[in-house]
Amino acid sequence: MNGDKLVWVAPAPHVKHNDNSRTIMLDVVIAMVPALVWAVYMFGFRVLSVLAVSVASSVIFEFLFQKILRRPVTVLDFSAVVTGMLIAFNLPASVSLWVPVMGSFFAIVIVKQLFGGIGKNVVNPALAARVFLFTAWPSEIGGYVEPLSEKLSPLTVNAGDIVASATPLASLKLGETPDVSIFDLFIGNMPGCIGEVSALLILIGGIYLLLRRVITWHIPVSFLGTVAVLCFLFPQTQSVQAYEFMFMELFSGGLMLGAVFMATDYATSPVTSSGRVIYGIGCGAITVFIRYFGGYSEGVSFAILIMNLLVWYIDKATRPKPFGYIPKKKEVK
């Protein structure tokens, strides 16, 4: 029938699900598109310049690193694209264009590849880059553009001089009521980083990821739930109702972006369901702790990074009891 053609002889199983790393990463990219479109509408086309530089430099750094070290090149799995997009999402639209390049280098080369590449990094590369840029060049990151008033053209090279405005989160930190309504906070009509402003559109992306079964509900729900409960129980200001304060905290800053896209990063979150709940609660608690008592107004990045470091222990502690587990016999008294 077959002439001399050879057949494959491999151990079972012989079939595989269609999902692979690339389809998952593409789904994440798709989930980020609504928030991106909103950012372009809000801040102007310069958003796309930041994004393009960030994504391109991430991919190039990964490619170069793997080429130089003669490792298999894995840029086609799109994970570098996701990292690049997330770095851009964490920068204001007015940022100088060399900043995302620095961020990409830190994220891809130092945080991801030096630790062994995809799946082996200890902390989330994009978040680590955000914190790195945030602490190294605070003045570059600090300038948030007031939405709609000054649309930035894609060719604005250095937009650092644009009048920056305080983010609602910074106002909350000072015990003031932000001059933005909760509804505006929810849809994203406020100053902030490119990808973090619209809670609504990030949630839509999150629902897409849930429906595609890319992420599970455990981390976002426990993360946001913990923040909501803590803020509701211990509001920082008496000038608004507790529930109003809770919604302001939920919809401002990088919380939504962090809970939906950052904390759910596979490599740096637990693999067990119960572990994911613990991890989410930890992220939420540390976020509120830093927002209330820390020096920064924003605590999400640090919270997630701290929990990232604990993932291995959470996995170990929440290891399920195997089917038919026989408990070790206790000594009879």
Add this chain to the structure above:
Amino acid sequence: MNKNDIMCCKTFISEVEALALTFRGGVHVPEEKNTEGKAVRLFDSPKTVSIPMSQHIGAPCIPIVKKGDTVDMGQIIGEVKAGLGCPVHASVSGTVIAIEEKRNSMGMAVQNVIIENDGENRISPEVRPYEGSFEELTFEEVVEVVRRAGISGMGGATFPTYAKIQSAKDKVDTLIVNCAECEPYITANHRLLLEEPDTVIGGMKILLRAFGLRVGDIAIEDNKPDAVKLIREKVKGSDFAEVKVLATKYPQGDERQLIYAITGKEIPAGKLPADVGCVVFNAETCASVYRAFVYGMPLIKRIVTVDGDCIADPCSVKCPIGTSYRELIDFCGGCTKEYRYIVNGGPMMGAAQWDIDAPVTKGTSAVLVFSEKVKPVYEQPSACIRCGRCVRACQMRLMPNYIATFSREGKYDLCEQYDVMSCVECGACTYVCPGSVPITQLNRAAKAKINEKRKLMKGGAK
């Protein structure tokens, strides 16, 4: 609620089958039951059959025929001299043309008795129906008849059935007939239930009697509603069988998950179903037990699903043990494309074959022939991205991602700590892995290494 209401509720629930029984974890594999609507075709005229003397665990048989002997259907041609095992029989009538050593799919050299079929289908005088009264069947009689008939589990694992019955003596209160058939493609049990339900039910009755049980369960996945309906009708009004409907999920047909779904009991690690009072028989095994008693016919034929994207006319075929895949494939219209992958059994747990002339054995539930479409899973570069899908898929509740990582690094002690020995190698983790990590394969390697080490330590202690 009075009793009547409760009965009504129960009937209603069982009718809508809202409560299909199942277990935690597992995966949904595309069912590909392309042959479920096609009647089983009988293929009883292979030119030659090559009957391996070892078709399952236990001692291999010693051939008791010589080259040139004339044999009849059902005649014993291989006997076990000592230890666990049951005889093998001639599956066609004809002449022994050779006794030669061949490598089976596991790579082991096995004696094969090759018989040229004379097409007369002479039945051996050894084939005699059970003459005693079915009402007075004793446990020992059942064991002996089943052993003489060479019956072994026909679901794939092929454990000798008489040994299973023996080991479960006086321990069981639940007997389950396994018609889950959770592997993709395979429809052998489904067709058997539709076409010969009485043999399955009859075999179950005999086994129930052996264990002194009154009621047994027939477990069917809910992707076979016609079989559920038919068997329900068949056992209506009798009180010895209950049809249990299971959710369609892989690996529902695994004994451990089947027992868990039906009784809620977990078999402790390293123990047998009998240790939780259960015994499970494959549907076709039951049918074979029935035939062994009623017609005296030993296990010489079985239903094989022939499918895969290469096969011109996929269908389930009833053929003699020892028929070569080549003849079976030709019977189904041959291949339409070049074949590159031949699997004995289902695509999740079956063994890939290198030889298209390999024979059908007692455990061959399917012969799947694929073109280039199917490639070994480790063909692609792989990396664990820690998505946790394998952890959620593992019905044994292990952490396959960690075990695979440790195994790849050669840290077998850690694998053992993470309970790799509980792994049943069902393949669900490899199936779902988006990183293309050959998890099951790595687990298997770790298990082999650990077993090796345990053997060494045992030897050292002596």
